[in-house]
Amino acid sequence: MHEPTDLVDSAERTRTALATVVARFSTAWGSGLPPDLSAYLPREPAERRSILIELIKIDLEYRWLHYHFPKRLTEYHAEFAELQEGPLPADLVYEEFHALRRSPHTADAAAPATEVATMAGAPELPEFTSDYRSTLIARPEAQVVLDAIDVGDHVDDFDLLMKIGAGAFAQVYLARQQSMQRLVAVKISHNHGIEPQTLAQLDHDYIVRIFDQRLIADGELKLLYMQYLPGGTxxxxxxxxxxxxxxxxxxxxxxxxxxxxxxxxxxxxxxxxxxxxxxxxxxxxxxxxxxxxxxxxxxxxxxxxxxxxxxxxxxxxxxxxxxxxxxxxxxxxxxKRIKGTSPLAYFxxxxxxxxxxxxxxxxxxxxxxxxxxxxxxxxxxxxxxxxxxxxxxxxxxxxxxxxxxxxxxxxxxxxxxxxxxxxxxxxxxxxxxxxxxxxxxxxxxxxxxxxxxxxxxxxxxxxxxxEERARDLVYPPPKSWRARLSRLPTPVLWSSSLVGIGLATIYLAVHLQSLLDVRLSDATYSRLYTSTIVFNLVAWPLAIVIYAYMSRDLLAVPRGLRRGRRYDEDALARVRSRTLFWGDLCALNTFVFAVCATVAGVMLLRWFTDLPARLMVHAGTTVLVAGTISVAYTFFLSTFYVVRCVYPIYLRHGRTTAHDSAVLRALRRRTTIYLAVTASVPLVGVLAGFTALEPAELPLVRDSVLGLCAASGLAFVAVYWLFRKLDADVRALERVCGAVSDVRV
CATH class of the missing domain: 1.10.510.10 (Transferase(Phosphotransferase) domain 1)
Structure with missing residues (x-):
């Protein structure tokens, strides 16, 4: 069940009880004789051990510094069962070492302290230095002075106007600093801990700024003043x-x-x-x-x-x-940067x-x-x-x-x-x-x-x-199409390549067939057809090998992340950047295939036909136009998939930097170039479609060229839609991939 809203925090109750017990125990020491420490321990086990540790620290101080009633940690260890479970607290070893070092009755404290720690099985000791910082949470003299301070008092340079917070060992006031004539928050507390030194290291928009600290009440209390924030907590x-x-x-x-x-x-x-x-x-x-x-x-x-x-x-x-x-x-x-401190102190x-x-x-x-x-x-x-x-x-x-x-x-x-x-x-x-x-x-x-x-x-x-658009990309619903397709990069990317190649092949077949039908015999067609099959049997496996090589990390890392494998930041950054070039790599692979097909086609026509050179040039130009079609459409389909389904996976793992933003901006520039290439297809198609042809041959290719213009116009509309979606996605991702220090207030 949930805790009631008025439940007092147990840690605060422990601190309050500790302050009370410490005050009583210190008063008892005023008689000049050691009080019975066990009589001041509460019955509750959780409070008992923490209060015992604090009372031992005070007992050590009185026995070794104020009086001469020596008692070692080994004796406390044997007396109290709470200290016999596990190692001695390192802060107790630390306090005994410094009590012995400061006492006029001991010469060498390091050897006995190390001996105690070894006998009690203590963990690794805190560093023993001459810079002693007390680990006492509550000092009795400080509590008396702290309780006497109230609203309306003038403390040091400050007029206390309103109490805005209180704890067992500290009080916080809204105050006016007389020398600077400004409102500040003043925290008056026992002189322990390293809060002022810690805050002095921090200068950040979302951390309370400290101005300075003062020691008051003969050093028993410290006054920390900082910026005043009026909006509560x-x-x-x-x-x-x-x-x-x-x-x-x-x-x-x-x-x-x-x-x-x-x-x-x-x-x-x-x-x-x-x-x-x-x-x-x-x-x-x-x-x-x-x-x-x-x-x-x-x-x-x-x-x-x-x-x-x-x-x-x-x-x-x-x-x-x-x-x-x-x-x-x-x-x-x-x-870690304050000399003489330990993470075990003030825990x-x-x-x-x-x-x-x-x-x-x-x-x-x-x-x-x-x-x-x-x-x-x-x-x-x-x-x-x-x-x-x-x-x-x-x-x-x-x-x-x-x-x-x-x-x-x-x-x-x-x-x-x-x-x-x-x-x-x-x-x-x-x-x-x-x-x-x-x-x-x-x-x-x-x-x-x-x-x-x-x-x-x-x-x-x-x-x-x-960022709504970016978060929907990075964290899609588990059963959405994006979540499902993100696990199938190879089939999707090959399908996008096949779409481009398929459109190019259709245009190529329609355009050249009508032109070559009247010039080639059936036997020549058969030889060309067989040679084309042989070319594909060689080219497609080679394209698969090239794809597998260039995509090896791009396929392996997302699969590893889904299985819970961890990668270092450098590896993730490298694969993140390469992923945004995946569409370009697929388009490049397609383009290489188109160039090889152009060269092979011209060579086959030269070997098996007696066509004039101008028709071979026309055929080669047509194949290149078809290759341009396949490259542009392959890029947009592949990149749309990569940005929507693959790249966002990496944004769930690891930190992005300004370099990621630069790579995303570069992708936006490339998409603009590819869009221009796609828009130029009708014009290039017309120019290439009639290149090197005689007037009598123009009617043979007119329908295919006009069909290319109409189809590429419709295709451009679809590509432009993809471009707008892609640009919006990349901009959204770019906004969350910049330097982490660039925070929008």
């Missing part, structure tokens, strides 16, 4: 969504949620803008794709700088007055949105750790959030007590290790495009190898969901 959108009937949901719902938050704050609704106008015109699935596309781009920017967010949820996505999303709250993020997040591998890292009985996570974990969380935005519910049947014990945590993990259940698929809106459905299911794949490997690839797929 995506959580406000989810609440409004659940209260709105499905048939009334559209892009206007997003703007209504923003305007509702603005009204509650007493702020003026912004004037209409191009962004708000376009957003209001979107369907609700398109709105979700529009939001997701921008957040995926933000994830790409963060991952390129070694940052994992690890806590993506609606409350952590802020909205501008125009409804533009910006990723915020990097409090539990990790960064947390909201359980309901976590990927299977992140839940495994939270489970005390499983060997996975936060160090195992990568961008694909954030992509899973983004997929959960987008699904919730689309339907009003998350795609998992979590119990109301989910995450409050190891048993319920294991249940959540079990649900996320399976594909999304069919009953949740029925909740998708009727107007949800097949493309968006497939994109979200790929994001939510239990196996992270099956998810999008990076934010830019996900962003491009969501771009497809916003």
């Amino acid at each position: 995506l959580l406000d959108v989810v609440h409004l969504l659940r209260a709105t009937p499905a048939e009334h949901r559209s892009g206007q719902l997003l703007l209504d949620a923003v305007d509702g938050v603005l009204a509650d704050k007493g702020e003026v609704r912004p004037a209409e803008s191009a962004v708000r106008t376009r957003t209001a015109e979107l369907t609700w699935p398109e709105t979700v794709a529009w939001l997701g596309r921008r957040l995926a781009d933000a994830l790409q920017h963060a991952s390129e700088r070694g940052v994992l967010h690890r806590d993506i949820k609606p409350a952590n996505v802020l909205l501008s007055a125009e409804g533009i999303p910006k990723l915020a709250d990097f409090n539990v993020s990790s960064s 947390g997040g909201s359980l309901a949105y976590m990927s299977p591998e992140q839940l495994e890292a939270c489970h005390p009985d499983l060997p996975a750790t936060a160090a195992d996570l990568d961008t694909r974990s954030d992509i899973f969380a983004l997929g959960v959030m987008l699904w919730e935005l689309l339907t009003g519910h998350r795609p998992f049947a979590d119990e109301t007590c989910a995450g409050e014990s190891e048993t319920s945590l294991a249940r959540m993990l079990e649900l996320r290790r399976r594909p999304v259940e069919p009953k949740f698929l029925t909740e998708l809106p009727p107007d949800c495009p097949m493309a968006l459905r497939r994109v979200l299911l790929k994001c939510l794949s239990p196996d992270r190898e099956d998810r999008y490997p990076c934010g830019s690839e996900l962003a491009q797929q969501l771009d497809l969901c916003l």
Whole structure:
């Protein structure tokens, strides 16, 4: 069943309980004697282990730095059963090392710390450096000061005007910065974590911009001030969504949620803008794709700088007055570029949105750790959030007590290790495009190898969901003719070649037969007919061999993709580009066949007949005209099929780049040239049809030439229709194949 809307997040409850317990435990240390740590542990197993780890960190600090009551991790390990299952947490080893290093009572901390880790079977240790960064989540002195701060206070350079958010260890205010005379968002929190340093690395349109940080209360608290976004969060959108009937949901719902938050704050609704106008015109699935596309781009920017967010949820996505999303709250993020940090420190997040591998890292009985996570974990969380935005519910049947014990945590993990259940698929809106459905299911794949490997690839797929023509090409209905024909490239392409060759052969036969009937005997005709059969028996197998060689990768890779095989980006990019030349290759193969037929035909006429040279020239010219017909029509039929049925397959796999756009533009230029060739067929046919003929011979070929003009005129109409469709398809694909950084606001 779905969680009730007023269910408090279990991770937030744990943090609140932790703050309370830490304050009590620190007060007890005020007597100067070690308190009984076990007396402060809760009964709930899930909260018990996390709180135990934090209390041990505080206990180590008091025992080694403030007093002299030495106690080693091996003793805690023997005392508490919660630490005996699996390896010791690496952040505990890290804290003990630095407690011993800073203590005046120890000389060498590295050897004992390494010994503890080895004895307890700890995983690979975090790097021990002289740059100590505390991993404590809650500092008792900081909590006292934080609770004393309220609206109306003047803190550092800021007048606190309104509280706009609060958590166990942080409060967020709308404030006026006196020195700059501007409104900013001020986050005051315990001085732990690397959120300011992380955000300082990120400069992106869809990530909240940080201005600076200050340390206050003698360094116990930090004040982080950043750009103020008045439009609330995506959580406000989810609440409004659940209260709105499905048939009334559209892009206007997003703007209504923003305007509702603005009204509650007493702020003026912004004037209409191009962004708000376009957003209001979107369907609700398109709105979700529009939001997701921008957040995926933000994830790409963060991952390129070694940052994992690890806590993506609606409350952590802020909205501008125009409804533009910006990723915020990097409090539990990790960064590979900040010296002295570890992905194991400040690990947390909201359980309901976590990927299977992140839940495994939270489970005390499983060997996975936060160090195992990568961008694909954030992509899973983004997929959960987008699904919730689309339907009003998350795609998992979590119990109301989910995450409050190891048993319920294991249940959540079990649900996320399976594909999304069919009953949740029925909740998708009727107007949800097949493309968006497939994109979200790929994001939510239990196996992270099956998810999008990076934010830019996900962003491009969501771009497809916003481009109606392109998404219908890339994600056709499973039983549509395009989906079926995409599996049959060889029969379709050969059929397109045969259409061109067939039309050319018909013209050739009608035109030359009437001209040669009066000049050749039956015996000569028989020899020519036999020679033609021999030529075809040689030419067709050769054409098949040439086709098989030039199409070997173009046939193998789509077949491999359908079977689940993975290809590297370079291989996919190479085959993608070559696929757009497939129609040209088929036309070239046909043209080579026509040239060979011309040469062979002239030679046969010379060997078996005594026709004058001018008629042989006429026959050769006629064969070339027929070849031109076959080449032009073969190209359009083949390329129309390739663009509609084959090329879109690659856009479901791998990232496209600006090079793909350039190749598509080149294809549009070539189609224009081929169209000109097709349009010239009647004129060329007339000129070639009467070339080198005497006046008495003209009536013999008049009907065939006039027939060619009429038929090619009708054929041009059909080709022009194909050209317009093809051009529209290529333009749509080109719009979604550009550089991922080119985001339309």
